Amino acid sequence: MIAESGHYALVLALALALIQSTVPVLGARLRDPALMGVARSSAIGQLLFAATAFAALVTLHVTSDFSVVNVFENSHSLKPMIYKITGVWGNHEGSMLLWVSILALFGGLVAIFGNNLPLSLRAHVLAVQAWIASAFYLFILMTSNPFLRIANPPIEGRDLNPILQDIGLAVHPPMLYLGYVGFSISFSFAIAALLEGRIDAAWARWVRPWTLVAWIFLTLGIAMGSYWAYYELGWGGWWFWDPVENASLMPWLAGTALLHSALVMEKRNALKVWTILLSIMTFSLSLLGTFLVRSGVLTSVHAFASDPTRGVFILLILCLFIGGSLTLFAARASTLKQGGLFAPISREGALVLNNLFLTTACATVLIGTLYPLALEVVTGAKISVGAPFFNLTFGPLFFPLLVAVPFGPMLAWKRGDLLGAAQRLLAAGVVALFVIAVVWAWTRGGSALAPLAIGLAVFVVGGAVSDLIERTGLFRVPLVTVMRRSRGLPRSVWGTAFAHAGLGVALIGIVCETTWNSEYIATMRPDDVAKLAGYELKLDGLSQRQGPNFREMTASFTVSLDGERLAVMTPSKRNFTTRAMSTTEAALLTRGVSQLYISLGDTTAEGAIAVRIYHKPLVLLIWLGPVLMAFGGMMSLSDRRLRVGAPKPAKALRGLQAAE
Amino acid sequence: MTRKQRKLTIIGGALAVLAVALGLVLNALRDSIVFFSTPTMVAEKHVAPGTRFRLGGLVEPGSLVRGDNLAVKFEVADGAAKLPVAFKGILPDLFREGQGIVAEGALDTSGVFRADTVLAKHDETYMPKDVADALKKQGHWKDDYGARPGANAKPSAGATATQGAARLVQGVSQ
Numbered sequence: 001m002i003a004e005s006g007h008y009a010l011v012l013a014l015a016l017a018l019i020q021s022t023v024p025v026l027g028a029r030l031r032d033p034a035l036m037g038v039a040r041s042s043a044i045g046q047l048l049f050a051a052t053a054f055a056a057l058v059t060l061h062v063t064s065d066f067s068v069v070n071v072f073e074n075s076h077s078l079k080p081m082i083y084k085i086t087g088v089w090g091n092h093e094g095s096m097l098l099w100v101s102i103l104a105l106f107g108g109l110v111a112i113f114g115n116n117l118p119l120s121l122r123a124h125v126l127a128v129q130a131w132i133a134s135a136f137y138l139f140i141l142m143t144s145n146p147f148l149r150i151a152n153p154p155i156e157g158r159d160l161n162p163i164l165q166d167i168g169l170a171v172h173p174p175m176l177y178l179g180y181v182g183f184s185i186s187f188s189f190a191i192a193a194l195l196e197g198r199i200d201a202a203w204a205r206w207v208r209p210w211t212l213v214a215w216i217f218l219t220l221g222i223a224m225g226s227y228w229a230y231y232e233l234g235w236g237g238w239w240f241w242d243p244v245e246n247a248s249l250m251p252w253l254a255g256t257a258l259l260h261s262a263l264v265m266e267k268r269n270a271l272k273v274w275t276i277l278l279s280i281m282t283f284s285l286s287l288l289g290t291f292l293v294r295s296g297v298l299t300s301v302h303a304f305a306s307d308p309t310r311g312v313f314i315l316l317i318l319c320l321f322i323g324g325s326l327t328l329f330a331a332r333a334s335t336l337k338q339g340g341l342f343a344p345i346s347r348e349g350a351l352v353l354n355n356l357f358l359t360t361a362c363a364t365v366l367i368g369t370l371y372p373l374a375l376e377v378v379t380g381a382k383i384s385v386g387a388p389f390f391n392l393t394f395g396p397l398f399f400p401l402l403v404a405v406p407f408g409p410m411l412a413w414k415r416g417d418l419l420g421a422a423q424r425l426l427a428a429g430v431v432a433l434f435v436i437a438v439v440w441a442w443t444r445g446g447s448a449l450a451p452l453a454i455g456l457a458v459f460v461v462g463g464a465v466s467d468l469i470e471r472t473g474l475f476r477v478p479l480v481t482v483m484r485r486s487r488g489l490p491r492s493v494w495g496t497a498f499a500h501a502g503l504g505v506a507l508i509g510i511v512c513e514t515t516w517n518s519e520y521i522a523t524m525r526p527d528d529v530a531k532l533a534g535y536e537l538k539l540d541g542l543s544q545r546q547g548p549n550f551r552e553m554t555a556s557f558t559v560s561l562d563g564e565r566l567a568v569m570t571p572s573k574r575n576f577t578t579r580a581m582s583t584t585e586a587a588l589l590t591r592g593v594s595q596l597y598i599s600l601g602d603t604t605a606e607g608a609i610a611v612r613i614y615h616k617p618l619v620l621l622i623w624l625g626p627v628l629m630a631f632g633g634m635m636s637l638s639d640r641r642l643r644v645g646a647p648k649p650a651k652a653l654r655g656l657q658a659a660e
Numbered sequence: 661m662t663r664k665q666r667k668l669t670i671i672g673g674a675l676a677v678l679a680v681a682l683g684l685v686l687n688a689l690r691d692s693i694v695f696f697s698t699p700t701m702v703a704e705k706h707v708a709p710g711t712r713f714r715l716g717g718l719v720e721p722g723s724l725v726r727g728d729n730l731a732v733k734f735e736v737a738d739g740a741a742k743l744p745v746a747f748k749g750i751l752p753d754l755f756r757e758g759q760g761i762v763a764e765g766a767l768d769t770s771g772v773f774r775a776d777t778v779l780a781k782h783d784e785t786y787m788p789k790d791v792a793d794a795l796k797k798q799g800h801w802k803d804d805y806g807a808r809p810g811a812n813a814k815p816s817a818g819a820t821a822t823q824g825a826a827r828l829v830q831g832v833s834q
Contacts, residue, residue, distance in 0.1 A: 341663060341666070344666060344669045344670065349670075353673070356673065356677050357677065360677055360678060361681075363681065364681055364684065364685055367685055368685075368688075382695065382696035383695050384694050384696065384714055385692070385694075386694060388691070388692035389693065392684060392692060393684040393688050396680075396684055397677075397680075521730060521750060523729065523730060582753045582754075599750075601730075601750035601751070610730055612750055
């Protein structure tokens with residue numbers, strides 16, 4: 001009964017989406033407020049039905065109803081409750097349902113909070129949202145229905161892939177999808193603007209908070225996924241340049257560029273056409289990501305064996321939306337007038353530079369991701385483009401970008417003073433040079449690149465701090481004035497500083513981890529001692545235990561530093577009987593922001609066990625950086641100017657006329 | 661500066677960055693792509709020792725020999741040819757005989773493939789896509805490859821992984 005209601009709710013959501021994708025557009029044509037108002041109620045209705053369908057699938061998983069194929073294939077009655085819930089989106093059908101539910105959620109939010117939008121703009125935005133939604137409802141109903149029944153229900157399910165039975169699955173996919181799908185809003189706004197042939201600074205002000213929300217979730221989602229891979233896969237890697245990771249990185253790069261260009265458009269009414277194009281590109285890359293992940297088309301290290309009908313269907317959706325939106329863009333972009341002149345050395349100029357490097361970096365990632373695929377289709381040769389490609393292209397492009405980051409906020413709008421900005425960054429530069437010298441002296445004989453990269457990271461952090469010091473007048477005016485000024489600073493200034501500093505912090509972590517990471521791999525017997533980075537790790541012994549749906553072998557290590565006992569670490573290996581699979585549960589010991597990492601290999605016949613121990617200096621900074629960035633994003637989001645929403649556009653509409 | 665000059669500055673800068681990026685991409689593509697081969701392809705093409713490539717195939721049952729200090733030797737087969745592989749380090753969780761793997765490394769002068777990375781697929785069919793495609797092309801694909809791990813695992817079963825979740829577990833050598 002529940003499965004059928006879920007199925008039915010999904011069909012109803014599709015019906016509402018079809019209404020929402022046509023009636024409001026008609027209403028906008030006829031200038032009929034009643035017809036345009038349909039968008040709002042149908043978007044809210046669609047959200048309710050999508051949520052019902054999702055809740056139905058969750059209920060089926062929680063109650064272990066194995067008469068439903070999806071539950072049978074991905075669940076097990078002995079599985080802990082949390083994984084019964086997270087298992088809902090740990091498979092293709094369920095994750096697509098989560099995708100459309102989040103899409104419906106965003107549509108509903110625009111409908112609920114979009115009261116200050118002009119009626120026709122809201123109607124158009126929601127209609128475009130409904131086009132996307134209809135396509136994906138159809139996709140689910142036709143190729144990946146999670147509510148299908150089995151004729152002869154089995155007694156027990158086949159269990160969820162053990163590697164997914166982790167708390168990471170509870171957080172990572174929903175976060176990532178909130179990011180991916182969140183960019184659909186800026187896409188819809190861009191299409192709506194092209195349809196209306198009208199765009200102004202107010203438009204950017206409406207779009208920016210939505211883009212910011214999506215960007216925050218995507219940032220956290222990527223960071224979370226990276227940390228999950230780090231502790232779950234048992235060999236301490238945190239970024240693989242895997243096509244599926246690239247699929248999430250590309251929308252992030254484009255989305256970051258969009259955030260910055262929307263700023264220019266909001267403040268200076270310039271870069272309109274570019275901002276529209278970026279909105280389209282960002283969501284197109286999200287769709288591309290969905291395609292790459294869901295169709296199993298790439299030789300990905302992410303396992304994904306799907307049947308080709310799904311791939312072709314998503315490819316059609318992809319072509320339809322990317323092709324359609326770019327065609328519309330080509331036809332209508334010239335009607336949008338450019339405004340706001342600026343000199344190359346100015347805040348706008350810096351933001352253009354930011355956009356240039358981010359989109360170019362994004363393009364190189366795109367080439368690296370799609371090149372093997374294209375080559376295989378054209379010549380049949382199978383190649384893999386690995387980490388070296390991305391390190392050689394992405395790195396050199398990010399280097400000048402990072403040098404430029406601290407200058408951006410220091411430059412004035414319209415016409416900036418590069419020399420003045422450089423003077424204000426003098427302190428940050430001196431600190432960075434000092435750090436380079438210290439690191440160089442400390443690690444003599446090592447890589448020359450690492451101290452330079454750390455210096456650059458310190459410069460980025462220092463630049464963010466200098467900007468705050470400059471604006472609050474710290475060290476120059478009395479403390480009371482400083483306090484007053486810092487309270488008076490717009491939250492978005494704090495947001496910028498935090499986000500930029502986060503970038504530097506992440507870079508420090510990345511450089512330290514990759515350069516000074518040390519490892520110890522050997523077979524150990526009980527009472528053997530491993531020495532690594534000053535730590536002594538003694539293997540106390542091995543023990544077996546039975547978990548809810550697995551058997552576990554745990555090794556116990558006593559960790560000591562300079563003879564002083566610090567902690568006991570217990571890495572383990574789990575054997576999941578249902579799928580005959582084993583997973584490695586690494587043990588982590590956090591010391592400050594560095595970590596010790598132990599994972600187990602196979603046992604030998606003589607009772608010894610293969611052990612891999614890593615010391616990862618400053619590794620936590622890699623994820624602390626993105627958290628800081630996301631925090632900066634939230635600060636910016638709480639800025640009063642964004643919260644209040646956009647003002648009504650000026651009467652003259654800045655010389656732009658409707659395209660009708 | 662006039663409006664035109666400003667525009668030209670920006671366009672010129674953009675073109676410069678794009679040119680640099682193109683140079684980087686072409687350079688990196690020349691140096692860092694790795695080709696995929698099966699044992700048969702290696703035998704036919706006479707790959708020179710020292711050339712890095714990815715070797716895919718099935719671990720020959722009964723060929724796994726564990727040596728001292730985590731050294732392992734095994735053979736990778738694709739039905740028509742076999743190639744001995746040497747690896748030092750911890751093998752991935754899902755490594756087992758009869759299962760599809762991808763190893764990255766190069767041949768040494770004696771014709772042994774020295775792998776520095778061994779990848780095993782984390783899905784229920786235990787079959788990396790490259791390997792499955794290559795085997796199908798050569799007509800050695802058997803549907804029971806997938807059924808081996810568990811009696812109730814259907815080879816055609818839907819995917820089980822979410823984004824970012826199921827990766828190959830890598831065994832990275834010392």
